[in-house]
Amino acid sequence: MTPYVSRNIRQTELESVRAVIYARQSKRRVDESETSTESQIARGTALADGKGWKTGRVFQDIGKSGWDPDTERAGFDAMMAAVRAGEVDVVVVFSLARLTRQGAMEAMRINDVFMQHGVRLVSVEEPFLDTTHPIGVAVFALIAALAQQESELKSAHISEAKAELKAIGGHVSGRPPFGMKTERVKEGKLVRSQLVPDPETAPTVLKIVDRVMDGETVSGIVQSLNEKGEPSPGALALAAGRKRSGRSRSNITPADPDCPPLWDVGTLNTLLRHPALGGFAAEWVTDPDGKRRRREIMRDKTGAPMAAHKGLMEPIRWYQLQDVLKGRSRATELDWVMSELFARQGRTGSGSPGT
Known part of the structure; x- marks a missing residue:
């Protein structure tokens, strides 16, 4: 046989x-x-x-x-x-x-x-x-x-485990937001990934938050970040993959022909609105029409926000930041246009957006 x-x-x-x-x-x-x-x-x-x-x-x-x-x-x-x-x-x-x-x-x-x-x-x-x-x-x-x-x-066991980890504040999927990283924490019989401030990138995010709270526009901040060669989240992700070839974080600049996309208004707005920066547990929510997905704070049965980890800032400051961003929402389209012009200027090395 x-x-x-x-x-x-x-x-x-x-x-x-x-x-x-x-x-x-x-x-x-x-x-x-x-x-x-x-x-x-x-x-x-x-x-x-x-x-x-x-x-x-x-x-x-x-x-x-x-x-x-x-x-x-x-x-x-x-x-x-x-x-x-x-x-x-x-x-x-x-x-x-x-x-x-x-x-x-x-x-x-x-x-x-x-x-x-x-x-x-x-x-x-x-x-x-x-x-x-x-x-x-x-x-x-x-x-x-x-x-x-x-x-x-x-598959069912994995789904159940993820649900249980999520219930105790675990980061179960996706890349951590810029300024945060994950570390392994044991909770009883479960080992979960918990978000913590990243000492390398957190200072950059906190400086950006201070500038927004001081009245600077998102598009203006994006322009200065690109002019100073401050690596974007995408740039750092690429740099991590280049460690084997000997290229470090300091080697990634907008003048580099292999540089990934620069900072833009959309990327920065998404980062600043991420609930994890305030220490909250977050989940993806889809609008009723199914056309838009966004992160929102997870809430318990009483409707109270769920604190999952130590954030980059106190929850009250995160809420204040959201109020500032919402107050400028009408200028979002203009910010995006200006960001694109400045990004193109950085890529081509032209003297000004209009030349």
Whole structure:
């Protein structure tokens, strides 16, 4: 019952069996776990070598869900194309769950394609699989159904965990706002990410807040930030990815031809309105017409704002800042236009917006 060769290949032809390996990992990680593609490929190659098969191509998908039917898996599609082209005798996977988590029907569809082209599926973790007879097919379908159930339960557990973390003020997703960073804090059995002031960028945000409260316009502040070469949130995100190439934060300036988008009115307004700056828990809210999403303060059952962490400023100052920003809302369009003109001036090096 060892499923190691297509029914179209005789035992005397085993040395010419063409085996390919397929590996999939839902999230990109490099470690020694069995879920890493490196480990899956190594185990699959060892199995093929032990059988004396000729290992050909290796197909893999990293950061791809096996549960979501809308996820595009280039490695899987290329492997199936090779099967249909008659270039494969055996497909080796670490486990059936690596091939698909979409349930028995999807697994049977894949196996039907394999059988139509005389291809056998081999699993490192499930060596008892043998789809050449009805009992083996039933076992195959059962394992596929269990893989789908496991994936659905895992998704439900993750959602529940996020909801619980959110309830105790945890930062469960998304990049922290400029001026803040995350740190791990243990709350009972849960470990949550908590927002805290970032000592590197918080001073910049606090200076901006002081300038707004002193009466400066957002567009004027944007212009001065760009003129001084103060890195925008996007610039710092790019700089973090360039550390391996030796480029530091001080290397990122508007004069740099590779500089990302500069500060603009929209970015600064969004930052200043972020509830996290005042220490509040925030959530995304969509307008009834579904056309606009914005962050709002989370509130408890009594309607009181939920304080989740230490903010960059006291809550009362954050509220005062919002009042100032709302009082200037009618000038938003003019601010945006002026910001665009100054941003273009910085990129082109022209003398003034109109020249």
